Amino acid sequence: MDLKINSFDEYKEQYALSVSDPDGFWDNIAKTFTWRRPYDKVCEWNFDEPSVKWFLNGQVNITENALDRHLETRGNKLALIWEPNDPKERAVRWTYRELHAKVCEFANALKAQDINKGDRVVIYMPMIPELTVAVLACARIGAVHSVVFAGFSAHAIADRIQDAQAKMVITADGLNRGAKQVPLKRVVDEALQACPSVEKVIVYDCVGWEPKMVDGRDIPWDQAIRGMAKDCPPTAMDSEDMLFILYTSGSTGKPKGVVHTHGGYMVYAAYSFQNVFQYEESDIYWCTADIGWITGHSYIVYGPLLSGATTMMFEGVPTYPDPGRFWQVCDKHGVNQFYTAPTAIRALMAYGEDHVLSYSLDSLKVLGTVGEPINEEAWRWYHIHVGKEKCPIVDTWWQTETGGIMISGLGHLSPMKPAHAGYPLPGIQPVLLDQEGKEIKENGVEGYLCMKYPWPSILRTTYGDHERCRVTYFSHYKGHYFTGDGAKRDENGMYRIIGRVDDVINVSGHRFGTAEIENAINANGIVVESAVVGYPHDIKGQGIYAYVVCEDLPKDPSAIETARAEIVETVVEQIGKIAKPEKIQFVSGLPKTRSGKIMRRILRKVAEGEPDKLGDTSTLLDPDVVEEIVKGAL
């Protein structure tokens, strides 16, 4: 089960091997897992259709590998620690045996509600241990889970349920987030008005609200598990059977369902977890992400549990009850690996060092970041005040579509450079391409980041629309997977991610398509059209700046404020609070070319506060509008 590389020299050897003999390399790793039926081929692929298959004809169940196979040697080891929102509440600690029993019990409950292999189940839950149970129970019986982050609106959930044609929703009455409680069941009820595919809703009692239950459809969690056996044989799945769908934003208005499968995802989640975090048997590992995002899937649930690790889940927020909470929790549980987002570090930095300096943080060995580029100032703060200059920082670059970490340091093994993700993991073959799609081979260059060879956890398709998968990822540069990111490679071959080169904005590490936000804004009746761009934001990395054209342009300050509030409200309704535009500027028109295309470059420069760098505006239909936009910039 130990898949760990132990030195940088060994990394280099393994990397070379993974390129010269990828099948042999992955076979060595994959065969350490428990297969119900051995695979007869390691990989078959082409990036044209695309069609990528790993561990062909193998049969496996990821939960058998994440739970059952540890029972003999690690049955009494802690699998999951849960730290509640309220520090006065008791933490939950479940051993592998306990987690196994709970997953089996809930898997039986799902079966009793007629959930079968291949059925889609949407999970909209708080960060509580039952969320992990629900995810694993689906995987156990071969149902396809699709976790929707519990900050999305009814409208956004409905979109995802409809796209997945989900048969069941698992939710809770509400959730605790800092000093607030947020309803969930009510939001689900609203969403389900437009979702006839959903037959059953299981509701966990998290905050004690006793929500209204719909007869024949809604079942309290406790009732669903009553009398269920605590043993449930894992369903044998084909390697390439769907494990989960996770929706993510792209450059079009509609989020897409990224599909991951049992075999390949399992192998890569475990391999990358052990190597990046250099996890050792008695370590306590904590990733602060939400399971609603890919980071939570791969590095709270699957990667750690597949590796027999102790993984921690946190219900709360970094600033509750005070901005020292992360560090208090690290000391309380003796956390060894700590994995968080740059936005959280920047937010805590703003409260000053005192909150972190009052904790010892002695147990920490490896720190990690994910989701967006980390600026040098935040990197140094993290390194000095949290890591006490003794912990390596792994800056992990990857995506929902890649399933696992692609470019990153490996704990203390790799050289470190602030703001650089570093070197690719073994098995990962990144290239930088120029405008024409030609590979730039030298170092000290910049280009479009692509992959020229598949890895086991690459997305297989976008649910229900394979053509969209092809067009989005495999059509820009023939024979390559295109990441949508730009990157630099320094003189030593280390990668630094610059950011998205498409119409995707990364707000606090969360992805939104500009078209998705524009659609939401345009849903407001006062809006004629809008254009959204990202701009640098001290804490969030990028903020959302919206230029809005209204039928009647609001003029006086109070009318402007009312119109802004209305538009924000519409975005919250359509997507959720996480997509709120930070700035809304009302304009009489948008800068368009003669063919009607919005010139976002201009809007971006204005939003970035660089109106003197607009470049060539001669192709604009109405150049006057630019002057107005520059004058009214926020």
Ligand code: PRX
């Ligand atoms: O632009 C890159 C950025 O986040 C995008 C992927 O977003 P998502 O699928 O939501 O997954 C986030 C968590 C894996 C990437 O295309 N990104 C992610 N990690 C980094 C990053 N940018 C710079 N440095 C990173 N370490």
